[in-house]
Amino acid sequence: MESPLIREARLLDQGIQALADLLGPEWQVTQRPNKSKVFDALLEVRAEGDSTFTQLLVEATQAVPPRFVVERLVPQVQLLREVNHYTNLLVIAPWISSQARELLRQNGIAYLDLTGNVGIRVSRPAIIIHMVGAEKAPRSAPRESSRTTLAGPKAGRLVRLLADVPPPHRATDLHRTSKLSLPYVSRLLDTLEDQLLIRRKGRIITDVDWAQLLRARAQETSLLLNGAYQGFLAPNGVQALLQQIAQLPQTYDGGLAAIDGLSVTGSYAAQRFVQVAVGGQLMLYVASWLNIDDLADELGLLQVTEGADVLLLNEPDLFVRLRAGFVDGVQYVAPSQAALDCLAGPGRMPAEGEALLEFMERHPEQWRVSKNDNERPPAQH
Template structure:
């Protein structure tokens, strides 16, 4: 039982979990909670109860030492829970540790399975593997915490523009660095950045040595952030038609070198992904533009040969919900597009085949990490200027 779980809460989760086990195993099995292990002193040994699974056919049984928690993070799984599991295995190699919780996140489930630790949550996420008697259960429940199971937390989540700025910095720039350095570079408060870093550390998305970030799981970070986004909702797309074809629009973008009618233009979505890691043809051309008002969109349409249409658009003009979306652009295939980390966020949160394209871009990034990740935050503060008179800056 963790420090945030009361005995009453632990008893409630334990009873509900044991009931779920009985329902899954059926009448051929007896599932019993050992009364003495379930007493208030049971947690003194590092676990909260012992559940005995007994086969009614041959009376062979196994015991599960249960660690009951109201909240469990990937950091818990990799740290304290793993230590308990190792202790259990030293005591009896045939006895297993099992975690009970109201809800266990997919990332935490992955960490537990990696360490061969069983788990059960009250939404139906279960992993149990016993050799003798033979019991193998693996079911999937909710991949997001139900509202009734969400523990209150003062830590910010990976939602909103401010989190987006920090995520992109963490992905784009190799550590080491501190919260104060990130806050200064992103234009955010140190207090906010510190709290968000605490949350990311709980999710094993970053690692710190004292106060210095020494490792970033940038792929997991981008996937987690993308899970909070919906490209169509956040970017307020305006549909347009290219009567002369998309290729003619791209040619004009190449000629304009990223600035059209006084607006900064960056390509994203399928066409940008294809330039990096081609897997398909076709699809809509998506471009970000700033500013995004009616007058600017009219000038943009005239310069690029586009026609606004209510449906059947082959070009979508997007509005960045934060200017950090436009930071650190790159030039591929002669035209400017959003940085690779932003491209992944857009694709993974987009419709249709875009998430698959985002995964291909992630593969490209993993293979070529030294080519796109910057060595220090000072370089990250330099991004393409919005003044067309000085021209763009190509990062690599």
């Protein structure tokens, strides 16, 4: 195992080399003696043959949570500008999230990560670099071992509760409703606070940035994981299939599908509220007590490897059906789940997810629930 000091030194070397490669051979990037005990390096950057140069104080860090930007980097750069207008701050990290990058840009802090996300703007000499790299953290990117991430079904439960139910919240209430362990809930809330997705006063959650929370969750997951779905063709079309689903038995009996074990998500769920495009693949979560092959036979679906217009997805967790509702006899996931799945889906689906988020921001009364509503998890057979 590498020591933290060795990891930081290697990260710094990789970042400086990446900056030099971006600027090209006509620029010089020189590391100068660093008298600061706060920052990791001092770089001098100049074009060859030009006496004008800029200085970059470097913060090399393994993780850049938004809270770190707001509470540590912003005060540092404000103080730096009071002392020297010509010295800039550069953050180097293995990966920087889109939310953290936006905060850095807003505060005039340069950044560079090893996946290719770069934002550097210097007035003298004129340097403007803006590049987009990975939107999701690579598996190789180090994580703080003590931090719980937004990946996995358990995190999905907590995200749905925080998005759908307005604060205030207590960790003990979330633990009780979600059926997750209290230590796990507490660890994930710490992570969300670091990412500025929630705000707390003492032990009480007072504010939830639910739209950004759904986006952050989508960055940590994928709707169409390998092996998590099967593709089919509906011989009579999607609309005819929806009518068939509405006529399925209400209870599980002799291998037939229970109607409440199927729930529409993705594009068709989003199109109940917004119309970015027409059609798309019909995506259906299939509850764990149902057999996908039996269900496909019952509905007359033809399994295909390409060109599917129907996808049957293994339900990753029963909470994807939390507050699902029936329309014309067919169950649809709640808007927050539909938005989350679209954001984590392929093709045009993220655009549909963003459009649905805009609708949800304008019409919270159509999907957010009262704190006094009785919160019960979906039925599990």
